[in-house]
Amino acid sequence: MSKKQDNKISPMEQDYNQWYLDVIQAAQLADYSPVKGCMVIRPNGYALWENIQRTLDEMFKDTGHVNAYFPLLIPENFFQKEAEHVEGFAPECAVVTHGGGSKLEEPLYIRPTSETIIWSMYRKWISSHRDLPLLINQWANVLRWEMRTRLFLRTTEFLWQEGHTAHATEKEAEQEALRMLEVYRKLAEETLAIPVICGTKTEKEKFAGAEHTYSIEAMMQDHRALQAGTSHHLGQNFAKAFDVTFQDEQGQRQFVWATSWGVSTRLIGALIMTHSDNKGLVVPPRLAATKAVVVPILSKNADSGLMLSEARKIADSTGLGRAIKVDERENLSPGWKFHHWEQRGVPLRIELGPRDLENHQVVLVRRDTGEKLFVPQDGLKDKVNGLLEEIQQNLFNRAKAYRDEYTYVVDDEETFRAKLEDPGGFLLAHHCGERECEERIQAETKATIRCIPFDAEQEEGKCLFCGKPSHKRVIFAKAY
RNA sequence: CGGGAAGUGGCUCAGUCUGGUAGAGCACCUGGUUCGGGACCAGGGGGUCGCAGGUUCAAAUCCUGUCUUCCCGACCA
Numbered sequence: 001m002s003k004k005q006d007n008k009i010s011p012m013e014q015d016y017n018q019w020y021l022d023v024i025q026a027a028q029l030a031d032y033s034p035v036k037g038c039m040v041i042r043p044n045g046y047a048l049w050e051n052i053q054r055t056l057d058e059m060f061k062d063t064g065h066v067n068a069y070f071p072l073l074i075p076e077n078f079f080q081k082e083a084e085h086v087e088g089f090a091p092e093c094a095v096v097t098h099g100g101g102s103k104l105e106e107p108l109y110i111r112p113t114s115e116t117i118i119w120s121m122y123r124k125w126i127s128s129h130r131d132l133p134l135l136i137n138q139w140a141n142v143l144r145w146e147m148r149t150r151l152f153l154r155t156t157e158f159l160w161q162e163g164h165t166a167h168a169t170e171k172e173a174e175q176e177a178l179r180m181l182e183v184y185r186k187l188a189e190e191t192l193a194i195p196v197i198c199g200t201k202t203e204k205e206k207f208a209g210a211e212h213t214y215s216i217e218a219m220m221q222d223h224r225a226l227q228a229g230t231s232h233h234l235g236q237n238f239a240k241a242f243d244v245t246f247q248d249e250q251g252q253r254q255f256v257w258a259t260s261w262g263v264s265t266r267l268i269g270a271l272i273m274t275h276s277d278n279k280g281l282v283v284p285p286r287l288a289a290t291k292a293v294v295v296p297i298l299s300k301n302a303d304s305g306l307m308l309s310e311a312r313k314i315a316d317s318t319g320l321g322r323a324i325k326v327d328e329r330e331n332l333s334p335g336w337k338f339h340h341w342e343q344r345g346v347p348l349r350i351e352l353g354p355r356d357l358e359n360h361q362v363v364l365v366r367r368d369t370g371e372k373l374f375v376p377q378d379g380l381k382d383k384v385n386g387l388l389e390e391i392q393q394n395l396f397n398r399a400k401a402y403r404d405e406y407t408y409v410v411d412d413e414e415t416f417r418a419k420l421e422d423p424g425g426f427l428l429a430h431h432c433g434e435r436e437c438e439e440r441i442q443a444e445t446k447a448t449i450r451c452i453p454f455d456a457e458q459e460e461g462k463c464l465f466c467g468k469p470s471h472k473r474v475i476f477a478k479a480y
Numbered sequence: 481c482g483g484g485a486a487g488u489g490g491c492u493c494a495g496u497c498u499g500g501u502a503g504a505g506c507a508c509c510u511g512g513u514u515c516g517g518g519a520c521c522a523g524g525g526g527g528u529c530g531c532a533g534g535u536u537c538a539a540a541u542c543c544u545g546u547c548u549u550c551c552c553g554a555c556c557a
Contacts, residue, residue, distance in 0.1 A: 264557050335517035
């Protein structure tokens with residue numbers, strides 16, 4: 001056993017919070033900044049975000065959206081135009097009061113989200129039904145003055161994308177909100193390998209200014225829920241607040257229907273807490289900037305120059321290009337390198353030593369299972385790519401099985417409270433749908449309704465807490 | 481924002497109670513031997529102790545303020 005103390009990762013069973021921070025530190029995903037609640041996203045972390053961006057941006061464009069950029073600063077009065085919106089966001093906004101050495105006539109808010117500035121522009125851009133739909137997305141940073149922050153999960157400033165669309169009809173806006181939620185589901189499940197539940201938020205939990213909010217909800221390895229993305233049907237609220245109208249085919253002036261939707265760097269937090277283990281980060285192959293690393297085993301009995309050149313050949317033969325690295329460092333032992341790449345979550349390790357050279361083989365080691373495979377060098381490309389796909393699938397299946405294991409159907413309050421405390425998880429329960437009832441449960445148990453799942457079956461029942469009739473089960477959980 | 485804990489070379493920490501001018505392990509640099517799960521030997525470089533004041537002949541150490549981080553709570557992507 002090594003005496004080295006650096007990069008130690010606390011076991012998640014012992015201290016889940018510390019484990020999460022240790023994984024981030026060991027994989028060098030992020031670091032703290034001098035400003036409270038802000039973080040520096042380091043290259044390893046930013047690479048994850050870049051791949052999320054790339055994947056999502058393609059999907060946005062495939063569904064007819066275009067990118068634009070709106071300013072960071074928003075006039076104070078814009079926030080006051082939509083009553084619920086100002087109530088929801090004003091308290092957590094940072095405000096710029098001075099510029100150029102003097103006090104500003106009107107304070108400027110640093111955007112916590114961009115509905116207001118965007119709809120003030122849409123007013124200028126929309127006048128006819130021929131201008132609709134308007135499907136714009138922006139990649140941006142936003143600022144929310146949160147009381148308590150956590151790397152990636154809740155930081156004062158964070159990166160996200162926010163889509164803002166304008167439509168001629170309510171139905172079209174509704175379809176858009178649902179379509180984008182589906183885009184998020186695909187991203188989460190197929191790229192991040194995070195199983196999610198799609199559903200509707202309750203009145204209490206919906207976005208400030210929305211008619212209704214849809215979300216994807218994931219379960220972390222401490223059995224708590226994490227909202228991983230949201231899509232809002234905004235109705236005509238912002239159109240009315242900013243007086244955005246169009247003339248329909250009949251020449252009638254009408255308010256525009258709207259949606260907005262977003263995912264943020266929080267997804268990286270979700271990724272960490274879904275797949276990583278006590279060895280460190282685990283990244284699904286489709287998201288990994290480095291999908292595989294070749295570790296040559298050097299020794300005094302072998303020609304190290306030959307070993308390195310063979311290692312490079314092996315790397316080339318996989319066809320992974322930039323996504324495969326050869327760890328050529330001669331001052332580090334193989335064991336050290338194994339740990340190093342495991343902490344960084346590289347999905348596949350390829351070992352090449354003297355014995356392998358002799359047998360014309362390599363050793364493949366999976367990050368997800370730790371399994372070692374001895375495979376011939378011939379046909380390595382197919383083997384490696386097949387294995388990466390298998391790892392991707394396995395991570396998803398494993399996470400889904402885990403979530404299902406901690407999802408319970410509960411029919412009485414006593415069981416509800418007991419399960420919530422131990423072991424925690426998703427509790428499928430009947431609820432009356434009333435806000436007061438929901439608030440009382442949260443106050444007493446810390447559990448919130450994560451969503452009303454789309455696939456919840458019609459089923460007659462009674463609210464677990466007040467006995468009023470219910471037709472569907474909702475998901476309760478403690479959430480981040 | 482309330483309660484608790486903590487900030488000392490890159491990292492983990494000792495030293496603080498009982499002031500006397502900073503130490504260990506790992507990391508780093510050089511040379512050599514190693515290398516199939518965190519190698520070893522020898523030599524070497526680097527910190528004024530989060531920041532700002534105060535007390536004192538003298539402050540990492542005592543006092544005041546402040547900033548940041550972690551945990552618990554109220555607020556949230």
